[in-house]
Amino acid sequence: SQTIHQWPATLVQPVGSPLSLECTVEGTSNPNLYWYRQAAGRGLQLLFYSVGIGQISSEVPQNLSASRPQDRQFILSSKKLLLSDSGFYLCAWRGWHGTDTQYFGPGTRLTVL
Amino acid sequence: DAKTTQPPSMDCAEGRAANLPCNHSTISGNEYVYWYRQIHSQGPQYIIHGLKNNETNEMASLIITEDRKSSTLILPHATLRDTAVYYCIVRVATNAGGTSYGKLTFGQGTILTVHP
Numbered sequence: 001s002q003t004i005h006q007w008p009a010t011l012v013q014p015v016g017s018p019l020s021l022e023c024t025v026e027g028t029s030n031p032n033l034y035w036y037r038q039a040a041g042r043g044l045q046l047l048f049y050s051v052g053i054g055q056i057s058s059e060v061p062q063n064l065s066a067s068r069p070q071d072r073q074f075i076l077s078s079k080k081l082l083l084s085d086s087g088f089y090l091c092a093w094r095g096w097h098g099t100d101t102q103y104f105g106p107g108t109r110l111t112v113l
Numbered sequence: 114d115a116k117t118t119q120p121p122s123m124d125c126a127e128g129r130a131a132n133l134p135c136n137h138s139t140i141s142g143n144e145y146v147y148w149y150r151q152i153h154s155q156g157p158q159y160i161i162h163g164l165k166n167n168e169t170n171e172m173a174s175l176i177i178t179e180d181r182k183s184s185t186l187i188l189p190h191a192t193l194r195d196t197a198v199y200y201c202i203v204r205v206a207t208n209a210g211g212t213s214y215g216k217l218t219f220g221q222g223t224i225l226t227v228h229p
Binding site for chain 2: 032043044046049059088090092094100101102103104105106107109
């Protein structure tokens with residue numbers, strides 16, 4: 001069966017510090033991968049998606065970036081965090097064929113102070 | 114992708130059926146209806162999806178009206194653990210001409226509170 005992991009689970013970072021969040025998927029190959037952000041009391045916003053290694057598409061302009069160094073690894077990064085980067089970050093995967101069902105990880109709660 | 118409208122909140126007694134409505138009056142013929150839920154501080158969880166026919170799985174039933182302009186998610190015997198935000202999403206399937214990356218657009222959803 002497929003599983004998706006995210007770490008860390010929670011993170012508190014000062015403004016201006018770098019960020020690296022990691023997401024890995026097990027039990028599937030060549031998945032589509034997604035990064036979403038959910039601000040407090042808001043809906044989910046798609047940030048990035050990837051259809052393959054090294055292939056990243058950005059949905060919204062921001063100071064975040066994403067990378068996919070391996071087939072089942074998706075990383076969200078920032079060189080300098082802003083207060084507005086606080087939120088709940090969710091990684092999701094979807095099989096490259098079949099339905100459009102996405103499966104989400106447990107999320108990382110980021111607080112920027 | 115078609116826009117959906119859901120009530121902001123609903124209550125349900127434990128053990129009773131929870132019926133969550135979703136309006137998608139501009140849905141087109143090749144768009145599916147998906148339901149997800151998000152329990153507090155967790156990632157969204159896929160529940161069920163359908164195109165035209167009613168669907169049932171171990172979690173819920175999905176009833177889609179004949180004109181496909183609305184649907185209802187039914188949790189047959191709600192428990193306290195079903196308290197969550199429920200999202201109704203409509204999109205074209207990738208294999209029916211939808212975007213290849215399978216983007217899901219989440220609205221504000223319905224906050225379902227199951228009480229004892």
